[in-house]
Amino acid sequence: MLRDITLGQYYPGESLIHKLDPRIKILATFIFIIELFLITEFIQYLWILLFLGMVIIISGVPLKFMLKGLQPLMIIIILTFGINIFMTKGEVLWTLGPLNITREGLHQALFMGSRLILLIIGSSVLTLTTKPIKLTDGIEKLLNPFKKIGLPAHELAMMMTIALRFIPTLLEETDKIMKAQMARGADFESGNLLKRAKSLIPLLVPLFISAFRRADELAMAMEARCYRGGENRTRMHELEFHYKDIIAFLVVLCLLGIIVWQRLR
Amino acid sequence: MSIKVENITHIYNEQMPYETTALDHVSVEIESGEFVGIIGHTGSGKSTFIQHLNGLLKPKSGKIYINGIDITEKKVKAPEIRQKVGLVFQYPEYQLFEETVFKDIAFGPSNLGLPQNEIEQRVYEALSLVGLDYREVTDKSPFDLSGGQKRRVAIAGVIAMKPEVLILDEPTAGLDPKGHKEILDMIKKMHKKEKNTIILVSHNMGDIAELSDRIIVMEKGKVVLTGSPKEVFKNADYIESIGLGLPPAMILMRMLKQRGKHVYTDILTIDQAEKQILNLLRSK
Ligand SMILES: Nc1ncnc2c1ncn2[C@@H]1O[C@H](COP(=O)(O)OP(=O)(O)O)[C@@H](O)[C@H]1O
Ligand SMILES: [Mg+2]
Numbered sequence: 001m002l003r004d005i006t007l008g009q010y011y012p013g014e015s016l017i018h019k020l021d022p023r024i025k026i027l028a029t030f031i032f033i034i035e036l037f038l039i040t041e042f043i044q045y046l047w048i049l050l051f052l053g054m055v056i057i058i059s060g061v062p063l064k065f066m067l068k069g070l071q072p073l074m075i076i077i078i079l080t081f082g083i084n085i086f087m088t089k090g091e092v093l094w095t096l097g098p099l100n101i102t103r104e105g106l107h108q109a110l111f112m113g114s115r116l117i118l119l120i121i122g123s124s125v126l127t128l129t130t131k132p133i134k135l136t137d138g139i140e141k142l143l144n145p146f147k148k149i150g151l152p153a154h155e156l157a158m159m160m161t162i163a164l165r166f167i168p169t170l171l172e173e174t175d176k177i178m179k180a181q182m183a184r185g186a187d188f189e190s191g192n193l194l195k196r197a198k199s200l201i202p203l204l205v206p207l208f209i210s211a212f213r214r215a216d217e218l219a220m221a222m223e224a225r226c227y228r229g230g231e232n233r234t235r236m237h238e239l240e241f242h243y244k245d246i247i248a249f250l251v252v253l254c255l256l257g258i259i260v261w262q263r264l265r
Numbered sequence: 266m267s268i269k270v271e272n273i274t275h276i277y278n279e280q281m282p283y284e285t286t287a288l289d290h291v292s293v294e295i296e297s298g299e300f301v302g303i304i305g306h307t308g309s310g311k312s313t314f315i316q317h318l319n320g321l322l323k324p325k326s327g328k329i330y331i332n333g334i335d336i337t338e339k340k341v342k343a344p345e346i347r348q349k350v351g352l353v354f355q356y357p358e359y360q361l362f363e364e365t366v367f368k369d370i371a372f373g374p375s376n377l378g379l380p381q382n383e384i385e386q387r388v389y390e391a392l393s394l395v396g397l398d399y400r401e402v403t404d405k406s407p408f409d410l411s412g413g414q415k416r417r418v419a420i421a422g423v424i425a426m427k428p429e430v431l432i433l434d435e436p437t438a439g440l441d442p443k444g445h446k447e448i449l450d451m452i453k454k455m456h457k458k459e460k461n462t463i464i465l466v467s468h469n470m471g472d473i474a475e476l477s478d479r480i481i482v483m484e485k486g487k488v489v490l491t492g493s494p495k496e497v498f499k500n501a502d503y504i505e506s507i508g509l510g511l512p513p514a515m516i517l518m519r520m521l522k523q524r525g526k527h528v529y530t531d532i533l534t535i536d537q538a539e540k541q542i543l544n545l546l547r548s549k
Pocket of ligand 2: 311312313355434
């Protein structure tokens with residue numbers, strides 16, 4: 001049930017994409033998103049599709065797994081599609097009661113829908129192929145220059161690491177408490193909104209208690225091992241750039257170049 | 266209340282790179298009034314198995330009959346099964362949530378839609394079955410109790426639903442020796458009084474050997490041994506080979522035998538060990 005959420009989940013593997021430096025992957029994802037927003041014509045999606053398809057094939061993550069990440073966001077996709085298809089003025093193709101579907105609307109809806117889907121899939125490649133710990137390491141390193149202006153990069157990264165580390169634990173805990181209360185006849189699925197909200201109390205109270213307990217234990221364990229922020233801290237696995245990172249980055253930049261050039265033309 | 270499990274298989278995270286077959290064609294029959302002990306290494310599938318018995322988990326394939334009714338079918342109502350088969354999870358005290366002990370134990374019975382006086386009666390009975398003083402704890406916050414008491418309140422919360430089958434998943438895990446003994450004595454007493462079916466998952470071989478009418482040994486998602494404690498512990502070497510221990514009394518006898526003493530090694534309880542040792546001393 002709750003465990004089926006794939007967005008932001010790591011898919012273990014040994015592919016080239018998995019092995020790329022997280023900093024490169026984060027930057028590449030940003031550039032990929034910029035590319036998506038620079039695109040003005042349908043035909044340009046071919047570049048994106050080509051690039052994304054290549055990345056997915058190299059990563060070895062099954063397409064089915066990627067598409068599963070779309071499910072929880074289906075409502076947003078449908079909403080985007082729906083708003084665009086009905087709200088754009090232009091040459092009327094069909095009429096559905098008070099609503100008109102225009103040629104421009106259809107085009108716009110498909111264009112925006114594709115952009116959203118590619119955006120979600122593209123960014124899930126990052127989280128699917130990068131261990132959360134690596135991801136936060138990368139973010140910390142990328143934020144380092146901003147330390148000078150007082151940004152607590154290490155603390156932010158540590159908070160993110162801890163949060164990511166505890167998501168599966170809390171999901172597991174939720175699952176367990178839910179089952180335990182269901183064994184006592186609790187019903188989380190039926191009834192009106194008020195009844196459902198009320199039925200969450202037996203779940204939320206134990207969940208909060210356990211989250212606080214865990215936070216307390218973790219803080220204690222960190223202090224017992226003399227943890228104290230980022231100053232002078234070395235790491236077990238230093239991040240290093242390799243040739244493959246540079247090549248990967250060049251590929252993404254090439255793509256950006258093509259799209260910018262086509263736009264300027 | 267008979268339970269018949271036919272060939273069930275359960276796979277977690279199916280079709281993902283980290284899928285686990287937690288149950289692999291498991292078949293088990295449990296008769297009414299039986300005390301069944303389940304043992305097995307951590308990860309052998311015990312918890313997964315028992316969650317199938319009250320419909321919290323559905324098998325990928327196979328059937329589960331409770332009193333002849335197949336609960337894997339869609340039309341069977343979940344609350345009915347859960348009332349008949351009570352399940353106490355591991356560390357059940359983590360599911361306490363109400364302001365008072367009374368309200369927490371009443372949660373189950375009120376979900377069954379019972380009238381208020383019946384609920385009160387059941388809370389009272391459940392508390393006395395788990396050996397807590399009604400007047401002392403009923404208005405207390407469950408979070409103010411000691412570890413052992415919290416656990417007993419949590420167990421009472423399930424008992425109050427009067428299940429015909431009571432399943433306990435490692436009910437003594439993490440308790441001190443005193444708390445351990447109290448919980449165990451309570452289970453024993455309850456089984457004697459209520460004559461209900463009890464399924465006990467435990468790592469304590471001494472407890473399992475002493476209490477169970479029948480033992481089920483699980484290993485890697487399969488049932489590898491089943492039978493009376495005597496029959497099961499005959500395979501002592503095999504049981505040790507899958508990473509499980511033996512009852513302390515049996516270990517003692519095996520050690521004495523190794524030193525050349527004439528004792529039987531197929532004994533399970535401390536009382537039997539005592540007799541053997543007395544015999545040994547007398548025969549000198
Ligand atoms: N909710 C779950 N999701 C995924 N895997 C699980 C889950 N629960 C248990 N498992 C896996 O199934 C196997 C059996 O676990 P479990 O039934 O808890 O064994 P036991 O209770 O005997 O220790 C283990 O390999 C465990 O990692
Ligand atoms: Mg278990």
